[in-house]
Amino acid sequence: MTVSAHASSIDLVETARRASARPSAFQGIDIPSYEDTINCMHCGLCLPHCPTFSLTQLERHSPRGRIRLIKSIADGQLDVTPAFAETMSFCLLCRACETACPAGVKYGELAEAARAQIETSGVLRSPRRSFVRWLFFRQIFPRPWALRLLGKATWLHLHLGRPLLRGTGLIRLLPKRLQRLEALTPAVAWRPGRALMREVNRPEGTPRARAGLLEGCLMDITFAQEQYDTMAVLRHSGCEVVMPRGQVCCGSLLGHCGDLEQARRQAKRNIEVFERAQIDALVINSAGCGSFLREYGHLLHGEPAWAERAARFAAKVRDVCEFLVELGPKPPSVPLAARITYHEACHLVHGQRVSGAPRQLLQMIPGLEWVELPEATWCCGSAGIYNITNTADSMKFLARKMDNIERVAPGIIATGNPGCMVQIRAGCEQRGLRARVAHPISLLREAYGLPPRD
Ligand code: SF4
Ligand code: SF4
Incomplete structure (x- = not known):
């Protein structure tokens, strides 16, 4: 507006x-x-x-x-x-x-x-609610080092705490809600995504574009491989990939939870950082972040000093699949033999109206057997931190999603949002499904024959 x-x-x-x-x-x-x-x-x-x-x-x-x-x-x-x-x-x-x-x-x-x-x-x-919001929204999310510390703590829980809790049966003593939340703990890598790439990463072949990459919050600590995959595919596609230092989490979780004031602060910081980086496009691999970044213009429309800059910034935001399709994707040649289906993340299909591009790229990969997911655009219940704040309801939405997934029995479930990946992985574990949940960009990296990170 x-x-x-x-x-x-x-x-x-x-x-x-x-x-x-x-x-x-x-x-x-x-x-x-x-x-x-x-x-x-x-x-x-x-x-x-x-x-x-x-x-x-x-x-x-x-x-x-x-x-x-x-x-x-x-x-x-x-x-x-x-x-x-x-x-x-x-x-x-x-x-x-x-x-x-x-x-x-x-x-x-x-x-x-x-x-x-x-x-x-x-x-x-309430004092408890105010403290939790202050801690996460005002202290942890605005500080990349604090997010990484949280990532390390999660890694330690997954590698030491969880085996102990499950091995001894102590997990059953936790309240049911905590047990459900514990099951949703995402896998984290010890090294965050930012540690896997340089600030400026040269393209393969003739340069076609200068693409900015968002460090993010969840993406950096729990989806380091997907961050690396995005960088590798963009470089392979002829892009110089820039991940400028000084950027912060996009603020989407804060905005969704009513802290628009803090979200605006983080938006201004990101606008400054990416203006200096002189990018052609800001390429996003997390649907929730992409959707919010595209709304920076609206977020700052009431501040004359920022409104225009925010609108210019927002106009450069692209989902990674959308960007590759606009650029003209190289055909992948390494076959991936599997039956694949695609879950449409809400903030990609509804928030950004991106639906065809990920399908187009996935369908270019040789060897994949495509099967449409019934109700592909129906929310899986992840919805930012909804699965933490409204766990019981979130599980009802997940159950409907998993019923549909079971109906088509895929070997791979592709989706372009980290929250959906965590949620659907938890659903697969609950149902004993052995399907792989993967970001389209990771499948594309494999189909290009590019190695995973070291
Ligand atoms: S579709 Fe829903 S939101 Fe839109 S005009 Fe009708 S009732 Fe209102
Ligand atoms: S839950 Fe219903 S009201 Fe809320 S955003 Fe989704 S469709 Fe709209």
Whole structure:
């Protein structure tokens, strides 16, 4: 949204506020766009696409119901209450409703602003919750060294703590919720992704583009191989790959959890760093990050000193498969003999409208037997940190995804988002499935005959 459109949405909120019996409970700068709430014509076409509505069949758990609640608060008819917070935190932010909506309602932006309002209102505040948010959102995520320390601690748990807990049976003494969370602990490498590449990595052959790579948070500590694979495939495709120092986590998890203030700080840092790197494109291998980075323009639209720079930055963001297809991919020649299916990460298919490019690249790999996944675009329940904050519900969405996966019995499940990979791997383990869960870029590296990292 432009600065003037934002101003007009605030005007509309003001008009509504004056007309209502009580003032709107929304405050500060992250006010849900009133225009978007009135653009919703209550047609209900989004309802069959909404995973939370499909689970409960309750209107307040549908996109239409949530938009209605947001509008009622803007109109001063309702307050921001714990019940409203529950309704919004039950939402996966999968944005399937946006794809389905004929009116182009930007539900994702509405929901993020609503979550920011919930935090501002303090209806969920407790000392424990405030401490956890401060620790992760304000201390760990903005600091790459702190994230790496967390990665090392996770590695130690997986290699020492987990065998001890499982071997002795002590794991069964943990509360059920902790047991479920422990099972979701992602595999981490001792060396993070950043340690596997230089700041500037020369292309193979004639240079075709200068591609920036995001260090990320989860990608750096738990998907170091996929980071390396991205760099290797881009170099093989003729790109100079730059991973500039000084960058930070994109802020998507913070934005989804209502800390837009901290997300803006991190966005500004990344804009500065990548402007200096003079890249042609910022190439992203994590759907959640890519989707949020493309929204930097919206995130900073209210700050005149940053709005234009943020919009320029956002215009350079590309999903890695999308980028390779635009560049003109080299044909892979090493066969991978397996039956493969593809799960569409929500923030790729709905958040970035990228669906054809990963399929096109995977279908170029010789030897793969392609099988379509039923409900491929239905959320797997990972949804950022939803599987941590709403574990029981997340497992219900995962069960539906795994039922569909079992139906097509693949040897490989490809997907372009780290959260989905962790979630579906956990689902495979629960069901005793031996399928490999892989990022398309890793399969492409193998099919190009490029070696894995040292
Ligand atoms: S983002 Fe997903 S879960 Fe939330 S309302 Fe839209 S479709 Fe439903
Ligand atoms: S499809 Fe769009 S316009 Fe229709 S109810 Fe859903 S959000 Fe509103």
